[in-house]
Amino acid sequence: MRSLIVNIILMLLVSSCFNPDEILPDVVPQNVIIDLDVKSNQAIFIDLNTLTARTNSVAQNWQLKFQNQSNGWSIYLNVLSKGGVHNTGITTYDSITENYKLSDVNWQLDVPTNEMSYPAIGKWGDYSFSAPKSYKNVYLIRWESNGQTLLYKMQILDAREGAYHIRYGSLNGSVINSVWIPKNTDNLHTYYSLELDQLVPNMEPPKYHWDLCFSYLSDSLTSHRKVPFIPTINQDYGVYAGLFVNHITNTIYKDTLRELNEITFFNSNGLDFKTSDQLCNAFIQWDENFQQCMINDKLTLLVKNKEEFYAIKPTQIMGDAPGQFSLTLQIKKL
């Protein structure tokens, strides 16, 4: 009897238990090659979840990019068409004519900041209302198309919840249009061609189908000493390789201290991830010794996508940045 009780107690203690966790092999980071060139591959969209790259390879004729977020009212320019904008400060549309003194105009371009990028058009109204009240300033907008320079004037008339109302046309009054640009909630931005007087569809995938976009953006030359650039209408600004972040679903953290293999979910999930929508020359830097563009091997970009974390590190750059180059990235899901 005593032995039976001893056996029973032993069985109570050692019989079937929770299974220990299985051991899995390490996950090798995946290589993704970004081929960008200003003529045929202007934008490459990456879905981090599937690591599929979608290329926007057709040079599109668009001039304005409207923010679609319900509380976002920014309007951006197409930097690859040598575009620029000038705020005349005048609110009477008809008073801007061919006689406007263009020689004094300092063309402005969109610039990235530490947080969200700042559009050259700037704050065009009082955003404290659900439908902003426009200041009714008239803007001059220029761009190049097929070797010709085109110049329009544009006034943001009004807005309602979910749409922009703009008026634009030539300075001589031969072209005049008044259109409502509806916000498409499926996409982050709506693209409009002043030249074709129409919306340009399919410029970017639906907002939940991309996280990062490698493309081009403008920035001041002083911020990127000696890094090659594509000239713009403003001699203080150049076009560089840029990274657009889908800030609806992603926040980022720039890690310059750790190697990729040191970065894990556990030492990253407590970092202070920031909302940002543009990074200029994030992975590219100028090498004084070799006098050429090299990868910024100190930077690992951490992206927080909802509850998932990704570490992105450049490993190789080939070609002539920013005009035509190939950037190889290692992307590791943490």
Add this chain to the structure above:
Amino acid sequence: MYSYSCIIVVGLVLVVVSRYYIIVLFFSLCGVIKVSAQDSLALFVLTADDLAITNSQNLEEALVNVPGIHHFIKKGNSFTTFGTLSTGQIAIFKNNMPVAMDQNVGFNLRAIPLWDIERIEVHIAAVSNLIKNSSTLVIKMYTIEYKKQSVWGGAHIITNSINDFSTGINLGISNVKHSLQVGANRTFQTPLYGPSIGRSTVWGAEQRLDFNISYRYKILNTMVLDVYSDHTVLSAQNKGDVIPNTSRVRDLNSRFRNHTLSSSLYAPISKNHSIQVSGKLQRFTNVHQLLDKDLHTGEIQENMLVEKKQNTGYDYGYMRLEISSDNKQLNYNAGFELSNTLDNTISNVNAVATEYADYAAFANFQFRQKNNVILKGGSKLLVHSLSGSHFLPYASLVLAPSKVVQLTTSYIRSLSYPLFNSIFYTASMNHGVAGNIQLNPVKQNTISINLKIGTNKLTAQTGLLYLQSNEVMRVSASNTFENSGTSSTTSLYTMMQYQDKIWHIRPFAVLHNNNFVRDSLGISYVHPQLGLAAKAIFPKTKTMLGVTWKIEGTNTSLDRRRDIIYQEDIGRIRRLSFYVKQPFFQDKLHLSFGVNNHNNDSLIERNTYMLGLIDRELLESDTVLTARNRAFTVSVKYLL
């Protein structure tokens, strides 16, 4: 289909019973048959053998086999219902002490072990002063009695083909004046995986450790002190799939701890009068940990950012004083009870202390007229610190025109306290729904008619149970809990029992007619159930054969949230278990073999709809878990 067959079965039994009733009534009036009215008896009883047939290791698994009960597990949460009643409205007692007090804090029925339970009684519309609140359905569990010998005990090992394992030992000693019983048990249940190949569990692995002590002190021949102390720790590991392109997983570990100390002192104070004082202290905690693990490096970190189940824990205090008078014709008792419920995890929310108390005075009488008539009545005046006072009357009339016929009618008004979290917790702790300290208890009016006919050998009973619940808790359009609903259940049931020296056969049929949202739509849904519990013990070999079978039709329930009505359909459920037991060595060693869930019906289809004015829209279609997978069970039990 099942609803029709149930209606036919119930109808046939009613016809047979009513004819039989007329014949018996005639003989009883002629004085041929002696008559005897009895107090309300259990509607259904699960014995230790019944629990062994289905290999029920906890109360949740046992209730599955009770007529009228519906059970399933959805997204890691367990649901046990009886018509429109949820677990929180089903009163559960162990040795006549409430197991989880007001049943409104999400007590885990899987943490209620059955290895020391000898008998589970299921009562409907029970007229009793024991019932603090909800009394439509009452589950009473009774532990193994003290034996009239100096030492007794036993040990058991149960294992099955899906590697569940249960071992236990219990030991009792007695010198007539003092009796002590100690028992310990460990039950491990392996995880259940879904149909997809992966690491994630539909129901995680569970380990339950129990340690129970009971002590009886016969101070005098008639004066008895009982002390019970139950301790249970239930640990569960719910595993998640490997996150694609990583070596990382997210698991949910839960630990439920329950510690109970209860005591009861019974003393006669005169020839016909006695006094009983009972008290109970209970503490339980339910802690959940969401763990991020890297299965390559072995690193583990608790995730505090992602929303998980709220950690909860409560302390209870309960005391009852009762004076009874037992006479031939007129019995009566009266007393009072006090209770207190205190949140031991979050002591206050928004400067409001998370606790409440109630006290109640009760008085009952029972009048017996020549064994033909029993009239019971009484009331309870309950004062609750949050919702005020409530008057709860109840009455019952038992007519027994013959020894074999008994008609029982009863009316009970009772309460169900709103869920504790819906009173105190904020929206962030309640999945976005704000608590409401002004919530009232759900008021329940229960009417029961039961006709029982039979002899010791063959018994048939049929009845009608009507329950109307008022001030049912709903989620309002402004995302706050409020008392705004009404629901009702009409249950028609028929049960038979045949018992002789070998056979004990109990077929049953239950037909629930549920109306969940009486306040807005007059839609009722029928939920039929058919079942059989049978066993045979062959006297020569003492071999026992047992079978438990139950089939349920589609169960439809409605839930009104934010002024939208959601409909949930859970498909047909079949349960079939066999069992054979052979005792050896003068009944000291029991070997048994069983097959549980023979049909292997574990995952059942569930469809959720949103009801519109004309049509309904399918929102979600998935599966719920209704039973563990088919298993072949071997059990060895040794008795001292």
